[in-house]
Amino acid sequence: MIAPAKPDLVTVNIDGKEIAVPKGTNVIEAARLVNVDVPHYCYHPKLSIVGNCRMCLIEMGMPAVDPSTKAAIMDPATGKQKINWIPRPQIGCGTNVSPGLHVKTLSPMVKDAREGVMEFLLINHPLDCPICDQAGECKLQEQATGYGRGYSRFIEQKNVKPKRTQLGPRVTLDDERCILCSRCIRFSKEIVKDDVLGFVDRGSYSTLTCYPGKKLENNYSLNTVDICPVGALTSSDFRFKMRVWFLKQTNAIDTESSVGANTVVWSREGVIYRITPRRNDDVNDTWLADSARVLFKAVKASDRLTAIKINGTDGALDVAVNAAAELFKSNSAPGAIAVVGSGRSSVEEQFLTRKLADALKASTQLVSRVGQGDQLLISADRNPNVRGALVTGLITALPFGELTGLGAQIDAGKVKVIVAINEDLAAAGLTSAQLTKVSVVYLGSHFNASSAAAKVVLPTLSPFEKSGTFVNQQFRIQKFFKAVPGPVGATDDLMVLAKLVTAAAGLTLPAEINALWKVIAAEVPALGTMAFANLPETGLLLDATPFAALPFAEGETLHYKPAQPAVAAATA
């Protein structure tokens, strides 16, 4: 018989508060559970422990026992078991909890130790906070304020080191600010397995460098900027652009692949400045690919669609919807209309797309985007939401290859109208000759061959300008929020789709996301218990068993193992 797994808990006492924590937890994490802050620089929950910054010094002790009899020694003054305190401070990051461990984080010795460490760290620090991009989110700033001495005794000349070393195409190093915590080195070595960084020279001349002939140019290099506790590693793109305290943070999801990495979009007054990872221990830990951080550049791109076009002339939304309705009506034979949905659309948009396809009795397809996965945070399927289309019933089989079937139907003269939702039909395998044979109703955010050929063009929003949900490769439904308003002339996808459904079927569906979710919950059994507002920030796992037989393209990535590795490898 297999015994049920026992939670291996250890009771520790931190600043007089007792707490039971899992075995193997270190003191920093245990203290975090009782809301005690143990300041640290080099410790990172997802990296190995080196204990070289010495900031997390704490005082610790164990209950006293008689060495010979093992009987507890009582303290007559308090009536409790005596605690043998270790006379020197210990590092919290490298100390794992043990039963009965007592920790003091506020004692005079700890305070002294922290002040001493802060003083050493600040000796050669340039204190150029007015210039430094990290100001406002800098651990050195915060902890100098919280735990520092408050004044400097150092009157000698500070070390001068290079201020703008290019470590790679996206990372700039300011050597003077570096406190030698080695987080970036450990990240490169342990997470990306691209061991390019290291320290050279000794003592206060120690400098972070790349190994000769190498560059920090892997697709995860900007994570070193995120985990740098000071302003030493800066993003060349974000450098000197905007102070972080002006930026509004909006939770979002990376649309680059089906991993669905959690992100934060930082914007000010409708302009996005940067994208950083958001911790989700079940999806992306605290990491994000560099390629995911430049996606916001498409928001202000010059090829954004901002004018509703009907046969090439500008018009209002209702006129365009009516023109589309005319097209639908004049081609009412079954199979004359095809809907090309998108694995980049949100679950809500895919639901409305399905409603539209149902109303038009149209065939539906998705455009497949399969690339090479990097086994970390970019999976082989570059559509963020193919599983959403499966869950909402937009498709029943996985998209595969180019739209050759649709092309053949056009050539045969069966399909007369195509509703393309954010997908370029030319890029998906239709020839320009085939595009001229059909009337295209195009919904999309950017200009492409399909929007140029379309009879009706309805500009819609980019993923940064709307809220919604994606279902990632683990069948985890995760929500993202509108970070910036859309450009003038573009309409919310949900609004356009709802109007098209109304025009096609006379059925009125809500275009507001919370109201729409009531309809989705009623009609999609897998989402029946959910509401948009109630979805947790870390996402919710859906039941994947109905789709277990499908040959998904993804290989193994961080926190994901494909159910059928053989099939996945064959299709990838």
Place this chain on the structure above:
Amino acid sequence: MAVITVERKPLTFLERTYLPQIAGGLKTTFKHLIAPKKTLEYPEERPTIPDGYRGVPTLVMDPNGREKCVSCQLCEFVCPPKAIRITPGEIPADEPDRAHVEKGPKAFDIDMLRCIYCGLCQEVCPEEAIFLQNQFSMSGYTRAEMVNHKDRLYELGGTLPDAHFKWDKKKAAEEHGNTH
């Protein structure tokens, strides 16, 4: 409500003639006729501005004629009416005099229709680059004219003496270098 009856005394004979009052009034008139004048022929004559006066906010240069502002945007942050707007920029690495400063404002606008002359920008500036100086009158025909751009702010601010020479010290340390 209590009513207090105020006793009104009848005027004396002298008071009834009004002569003492007329004489007193004329005395004041003649005194001011010969006293030194208190008014100014503004705008030809300008008042002396007391120390610590909070006039129009301006940007100042250091004694070497270099801009002091490093565009940290603290003034923009602290400004209660949001009158300040800064676009930060990088100082190119090949600029001989200021390359080690790294950062400076690409654009610096103060909307004088919004400014309330509170002086918080001067107080918060870590580089002592923004000062509310003696200039007290701002006028213009359009709203756009009332926005002081970077060049106008430096023109108004001029150069102020510097007690720290922070960047000179930094450059000296850089050239001296605690290198091996």
